[in-house]
Amino acid sequence: LAKTTQPISMDSYEGQEVNITCSHNNIATNDYITWYQQFPSQGPRFIIQGYKTKVTNEVASLFIPADRKSSTLSLPRVSLSDTAVYYCLVGDPSGSGSARQLTFGSGTQLTVLP
Amino acid sequence: GAVVSQHPSRVICKSGTSVKIECRSLDFQATTMFWYRQFPKQSLMLMATSNEGSKATYEQGVEKDKFLINHASLTLSTLTVTSAHPEDSSFYICSARDHGGRGTGELFFGEGSRLTVL
Numbered sequence: 001l002a003k004t005t006q007p008i009s010m011d012s013y014e015g016q017e018v019n020i021t022c023s024h025n026n027i028a029t030n031d032y033i034t035w036y037q038q039f040p041s042q043g044p045r046f047i048i049q050g051y052k053t054k055v056t057n058e059v060a061s062l063f064i065p066a067d068r069k070s071s072t073l074s075l076p077r078v079s080l081s082d083t084a085v086y087y088c089l090v091g092d093p094s095g096s097g098s099a100r101q102l103t104f105g106s107g108t109q110l111t112v113l114p
Numbered sequence: 115g116a117v118v119s120q121h122p123s124r125v126i127c128k129s130g131t132s133v134k135i136e137c138r139s140l141d142f143q144a145t146t147m148f149w150y151r152q153f154p155k156q157s158l159m160l161m162a163t164s165n166e167g168s169k170a171t172y173e174q175g176v177e178k179d180k181f182l183i184n185h186a187s188l189t190l191s192t193l194t195v196t197s198a199h200p201e202d203s204s205f206y207i208c209s210a211r212d213h214g215g216r217g218t219g220e221l222f223f224g225e226g227s228r229l230t231v232l
Contacts, residue, residue: 034220043118043207043223044158087157093211093220102148102221104158 004088004105011111018075020108022088025069030092033064033071038085038107047086048073049093075110083112117141118210120224127198128232135193135227137164137208143188144210148221149181152205164191164208198231205229 005023012018024033032051036044048055050062050071061074075082085107117140127133137147145166150158162183163171170183180202182194191210195202209223 036221036223041205041226041228043120043209043226044221046220046222049220089221102160102163104150104160106157 004090006086006088006105006108008106009109009111011113012078013113014079015077018078018082018110018112020073020075020086020088020110021070022073022105023070024088024090027068027090028092031068031090032093033062033068034089034091034093035060035062035071035073036087036089038087044087078110078112080112080114083110085109118144118208118222118224120206120208120227122227123225124228124230126230126232129199130197132194132196133198133229135195135206135208135229137191137193137210137224139189139210139212139222142210142212144191144212145188147185147191147208147210149183149191149193150207150209152207152226158207166191195229198229200231203229203231 032049034049035047037047038044048057048060048062050064052064055062063072087104087107119138119140121136125133147164149161151161152158160173161176164183164185166185166188172178180196185191205226205228207223207226209221211221
């Protein structure tokens with residue numbers, strides 16, 4: 001199974017930009033990188049997905065280098081409400097249930113301080 | 115975006131009873147749904163893949179007779195925890211993938227169901 005490695009925790013202050021990096025050395029050609037956010041006692045929520053280079057949406061940016069062995073989720077100007085666990089998943093989104101995209105790593109607990 | 119809904123959000127039961135949790139895809143059809151379990155301060159662990167019209171596929175170490183999964187329609191999957199015991203107390207989360215024209219294949223998750231077995 002594709003393995004992802006993230007920092008266990010990160011602290012930041014309100015208004016700062018936060019970058020969370022995920023390592024995925026075994027990424028396959030058809031794999032995409034997807035990031036999720038989870039608040040306590042809630043299901044994960046989709047943040048962003050990408051294949052290569054840079055993807056940006058209204059809440060985050062995703063940077064993927066040419067070798068695709070890592071990715072960085074960038075959250076601009078975080079607020080207290082961004083305190084959550086962030087997970088990166090790697091896999092083929094068109095797969096018929098491949099467990100590779102369904103395996104969550106340990107995630108990164110982001111704590112935003114006032 | 116696509117919506118996946120779970121019910122109930124919380125359930126408390128006595129040891130030895132069975133509990134059913136429903137997972138519905140509200141605005142798309144899901145031939146495949148996934149069930150996860152999450153213990154406090156831990157990551158999500160995939161339990162099984164629910165396949166519409168066929169048997170579920172269970173991950174290693176998950177008892178299929180303990181966790182019964184039924185996927186009778188394209189919008190509904192159910193997880194039944196049979197003869198629940200306190201060690202089954204956990205947060206159960208379902209998800210589904212939207213393969214429709216507008217979807218990029220990302221997983222959409224339900225709100226989760228907190229099971230407490232006394």
